[in-house]
Amino acid sequence: MSTATLHRQPIETVLDLYLVCSVLALLGLGLVMVYSASIAIAETEHDTHGAYYYLIRQSSYILAGLIAGYIAFQAPLHVWREYSPYLLVGGIFLLALVLIPGVSREINGSHRWLSLGVVNFQPSELMKLLILVFTADYVVRKAAYRNHFFKGFLPILCTLLVVAVLLLREPDYGALVVTIAIVLGIMFMGGMSLKVFLILACLLPLPLILLISLEPYRMDRIIAFMDPWADPFDKGYQLSHALIAFGLGEWWGVGLGGSVEKLHYLPEAHTDFMLAVLAEELGLAGVATVMALFACLLVRAFSIGRTAIMHGDHFAALVAQGIGIWLGLQAFINMGVNMGLLPTKGLTLPFMSYGGSSIFVNCLAIALLLRIDWENRLKRKGLSV
Numbered sequence: 001m002s003t004a005t006l007h008r009q010p011i012e013t014v015l016d017l018y019l020v021c022s023v024l025a026l027l028g029l030g031l032v033m034v035y036s037a038s039i040a041i042a043e044t045e046h047d048t049h050g051a052y053y054y055l056i057r058q059s060s061y062i063l064a065g066l067i068a069g070y071i072a073f074q075a076p077l078h079v080w081r082e083y084s085p086y087l088l089v090g091g092i093f094l095l096a097l098v099l100i101p102g103v104s105r106e107i108n109g110s111h112r113w114l115s116l117g118v119v120n121f122q123p124s125e126l127m128k129l130l131i132l133v134f135t136a137d138y139v140v141r142k143a144a145y146r147n148h149f150f151k152g153f154l155p156i157l158c159t160l161l162v163v164a165v166l167l168l169r170e171p172d173y174g175a176l177v178v179t180i181a182i183v184l185g186i187m188f189m190g191g192m193s194l195k196v197f198l199i200l201a202c203l204l205p206l207p208l209i210l211l212i213s214l215e216p217y218r219m220d221r222i223i224a225f226m227d228p229w230a231d232p233f234d235k236g237y238q239l240s241h242a243l244i245a246f247g248l249g250e251w252w253g254v255g256l257g258g259s260v261e262k263l264h265y266l267p268e269a270h271t272d273f274m275l276a277v278l279a280e281e282l283g284l285a286g287v288a289t290v291m292a293l294f295a296c297l298l299v300r301a302f303s304i305g306r307t308a309i310m311h312g313d314h315f316a317a318l319v320a321q322g323i324g325i326w327l328g329l330q331a332f333i334n335m336g337v338n339m340g341l342l343p344t345k346g347l348t349l350p351f352m353s354y355g356g357s358s359i360f361v362n363c364l365a366i367a368l369l370l371r372i373d374w375e376n377r378l379k380r381k382g383l384s385v
Helices: 002-008 017-045 050-073 077-082 084-097 123-141 149-169 173-189 194-203 205-214 216-226 237-249 274-310 314-338 356-380
Strands: 104-107 110-115
Touching: 017 050, 017 274, 017 356, 050 356, 077 084, 077 123, 077 314, 077 356, 084 123, 084 149, 110 123, 123 149, 123 173, 123 314, 123 356, 149 173, 173 194, 173 314, 194 205, 216 237, 237 274, 274 314, 274 356, 314 356
Parallel strands: none
Antiparallel strands: 104 110
16 A cells, blocks of 8 residues: 555655755766776776776676665665564674684785675675664663663773774774764763763773874874874875865866876775865865765655654664664765864765765665655654554
8 A cells, every 4th residue: 555655746845855966966076086086096906997997896886786675665664673683683693704814814904804705795794784773773772771871871982882892803994983972972962861871982092092102004094193293104195195186186186087196195095085086176166065965865864754753753763863873974074084083984975985885874874764754754744664
């Protein structure tokens, strides 16, 4: 009944067009910039397809993500909630699997990827979505104990610690920061005691500082962040060249394809530091456009969550708002790193940076967000989900 009714509705009553258009614009602009930023490295390192190597792979990632998102959209929200504990266990298993020698693939000293033949999969990206859905379900189920530390907060804290240990073993410090923010953000919006939240907010920097001090490379990143020009040819090399790219772009950029920094000067130009290339080629106008698209996505996510609350579906509301926190925070961190406002972390710019795992999981998240919005619209019309 509901599906047939859906197909009879005009498109504007089915999909949030602002959300869809902003995501498609980010995917399209990201595809163009991945191609532009990767031309030099593709011609040098890959004989197959030459300059089009990363363009072809990124296009296939986007296509796979859109197909997976369409399939995920078909699943009712209650199915996601019902299977959230099992999905989380599966995610933890994958995180543990990458730590087994010979099973995972090592890149730049990190064991974050599982080889799937022609592509590599990064379980830490999927974990962000799985722990988000699980935490939203947990908060709703334990609403009666939201102010009780042992019955309410301690179980989810133990789950988070297990995930944190596995992420640190890879290591994936950036994914850990985002995962912690997702869990705490959802619990705070779910009504967690303000006193407990403030205590955690005050205590959380201590282990993070300890983790930074225990690893020399993390301390080097902090030092480079504080003054990249003190050692521009070593510790501050990446950040200094990112800042040069922003400076060269000025208001309108040097023109699409005209970046100099992408010519083997700026490391990771098509992944973590793609925004710097975009800033050089499209200028402040291009960066402002990207920020506006992410702002639109963030506003729509929280608006969908607010509508779900009005219909009494607190699980859907927390999932929608959690997706907003996740994508908004990760975009903010990546932009901050590129601009020298935050220390360097291995976090991609959602929907835009090169990477199959990130694109795939981001598309799943948007599909889930659209599903929540779709069910909100059915409820508003008095139809069954």
